[in-house]
Amino acid sequence: MTLLSTSWIIAYICAFILYGAGKRDPTIAGGGSDLSILWVGLSIAVSAVIIEVVGGGVMLVLIAQAALFIGIGIFRARRDR
Numbered sequence: 001m002t003l004l005s006t007s008w009i010i011a012y013i014c015a016f017i018l019y020g021a022g023k024r025d026p027t028i029a030g031g032g033s034d035l036s037i038l039w040v041g042l043s044i045a046v047s048a049v050i051i052e053v054v055g056g057g058v059m060l061v062l063i064a065q066a067a068l069f070i071g072i073g074i075f076r077a078r079r080d081r
Contacts, residue, residue: 021036022040050064
């Protein structure tokens with residue numbers, strides 16, 4: 001496991017972006033819980049599965065991260081209605 005390969009660097013950047021998005025979640029301002037750590041954990045877990053188990057590269061990591069972001073959005077939309 002090379003943690004400085006291009007795929008892992010992209011995974012770290014995606015996790016950082018999801019952390020920032022989690023910190024901007026409007027439920028925090030309304031007294032809700034901070035889910036940014038959960039988002040980062042999901043991002044790293046998805047990336048680890050894609051890179052280590054599936055053997056995917058940069059493109060597959062980006063597709064998986066986009067799917068995770070869409071999944072989080074769908075979850076939040078259903079939760080908020």
